[in-house]
Amino acid sequence: MQKPLLLAFAVFTLQFLSAQCSNGRYYNKIFQVESQTNVLYGNAMKFDSSYQDLKMNIYQPKNDPFQRRPLIVLAFGGSFTAGLKESPDILQLCDDFAKRGYVTATIDYRLGFEDGNDSDTNQFKALIRGVQDMKAAVRFFYKDASTINKYRIDTTQIFIGGVSAGGFIALNYAYGKLDTLSKPAPPFAFPAVMALGGPEGNSGNPGYSTKVKGVINLCGAIADTVWIMPNDPVLCGVHGTADDLVPCFYDSAQAAVSVEASLFGSGDIRNRCQQIGLPQSIYLFQGAGHVPFVLPIPLLPPASTYMDSTIRVVRDFLYQQVVCDSALISGMEDVEEVNMNVYPNPFTEVLKVELANSNGDNMVEVFDVYGRMVAAQNSAVKQITINTSAWMSGIYLVKAGDVLVKVLKE
Numbered sequence: 001m002q003k004p005l006l007l008a009f010a011v012f013t014l015q016f017l018s019a020q021c022s023n024g025r026y027y028n029k030i031f032q033v034e035s036q037t038n039v040l041y042g043n044a045m046k047f048d049s050s051y052q053d054l055k056m057n058i059y060q061p062k063n064d065p066f067q068r069r070p071l072i073v074l075a076f077g078g079s080f081t082a083g084l085k086e087s088p089d090i091l092q093l094c095d096d097f098a099k100r101g102y103v104t105a106t107i108d109y110r111l112g113f114e115d116g117n118d119s120d121t122n123q124f125k126a127l128i129r130g131v132q133d134m135k136a137a138v139r140f141f142y143k144d145a146s147t148i149n150k151y152r153i154d155t156t157q158i159f160i161g162g163v164s165a166g167g168f169i170a171l172n173y174a175y176g177k178l179d180t181l182s183k184p185a186p187p188f189a190f191p192a193v194m195a196l197g198g199p200e201g202n203s204g205n206p207g208y209s210t211k212v213k214g215v216i217n218l219c220g221a222i223a224d225t226v227w228i229m230p231n232d233p234v235l236c237g238v239h240g241t242a243d244d245l246v247p248c249f250y251d252s253a254q255a256a257v258s259v260e261a262s263l264f265g266s267g268d269i270r271n272r273c274q275q276i277g278l279p280q281s282i283y284l285f286q287g288a289g290h291v292p293f294v295l296p297i298p299l300l301p302p303a304s305t306y307m308d309s310t311i312r313v314v315r316d317f318l319y320q321q322v323v324c325d326s327a328l329i330s331g332m333e334d335v336e337e338v339n340m341n342v343y344p345n346p347f348t349e350v351l352k353v354e355l356a357n358s359n360g361d362n363m364v365e366v367f368d369v370y371g372r373m374v375a376a377q378n379s380a381v382k383q384i385t386i387n388t389s390a391w392m393s394g395i396y397l398v399k400a401g402d403v404l405v406k407v408l409k410e
Contacts, residue, residue, distance in 0.1 A: 042204025077164030132201025167220020
């Protein structure tokens with residue numbers, strides 16, 4: 001029988017895990033997904049002075065052992081007048097990236113214009129309300145991480161994004177600046193922001209950070225590319241070059257008569273990022289119109305082909321940006337007090353786990369190198385025997401309480 005495997009071995013295991021992302025996590029779809037719908041994250045006043053509860057749906061990789069996971073928060077499109085957090089394109093993105101190991105969320109945000117008037121002023125106010133609501137959603141996860149830690153978010157790895165109007169929200173959230181402009185701001189802009197409660201707003205979870213690592217811009221635009229600075233959040237996304245609703249490039253010929261044409265689309269944003277050296281991956285769909293991965297029919301050709309490409313662009317970029325923070329356990333300073341034997345190691349047909357400091361309710365979990373749970377057994381006895389005859393050869397990770405052990409099947 002082996003000697004107890006204690007702190008040094010557990011630390012070695014964590015070092016081993018820090019490289020496991022190259023084996024599939026955050027790139028391949030290796031998890032099933034569990035969801036929680038209509039999670040309340042805030043409450044704020046709408047354009048008509050009524051108040052709206054702000055809710056989100058949260059998706060997590062099922063049976064994920066990681067204690068810190070990257071987060072993606074997404075907002076739907078709909079010109080700030082329509083849309084739902086259950087929009088099929090957003091749901092597919094949330095599901096797809098949760099299967100890869102991210103925690104994902106799709107959020108409500110306030111819609112509508114004063115008196116139904118879509119003036120430039122009212123459109124701008126709607127955008128700012130959306131930014132404030134997304135910031136409240138991010139603060140929700142910062143608050144959770146610093147309190148009950150239900151969602152186990154790595155707050156250094158938060159990405160925000162959205163489709164069309166949702167892309168506008170994410171871009172203005174990450175890059176909007178009141179003191180940096182290449183041209184004079186419209187006279188209504190600063191007073192409108194202040195009247196709505198400032199850039200941070202009052203949508204919920206005050207006092208917590210809104211810092212994010214990156215942006216996923218899917219067919220959105222921004223008022224001024226000079227806002228984007230070298231140390232700002234990184235950026236990825238897609239845009240159609242024939243987009244006639246949100247132009248991919250600034251349209252000087254139409255800028256005087258169309259507020260949309262006076263904005264800088266993803267082509268301009270890509271150029272700015274390249275000029276200043278900000279990491280980016282923006283793919284332009286040649287000849288495609290607005291949100292081609294949604295229209296004409298969600299998730300069916302040709303939209304599904306565009307969606308597949310969109311997912312690949314985002315997946316490949318985020319995979320290069322995320323850090324595989326592989327901490328499966330917390331309180332490492334206490335590991336020395338726990339006595340766990342796992343044997344034989346290497347093993348073939350069975351694996352035995354002994355816990356000397358048992359409380360009579362032992363949960364032993366085993367994970368493969370992709371982070372997938374391959375076995376879980378709860379027993380009132382101190383020794384647990386696991387049948388491993390059907391397992392493939394390779395390295396596995398045995399976890400019981402706060403102890404983690406690496407074992408090898410021959």
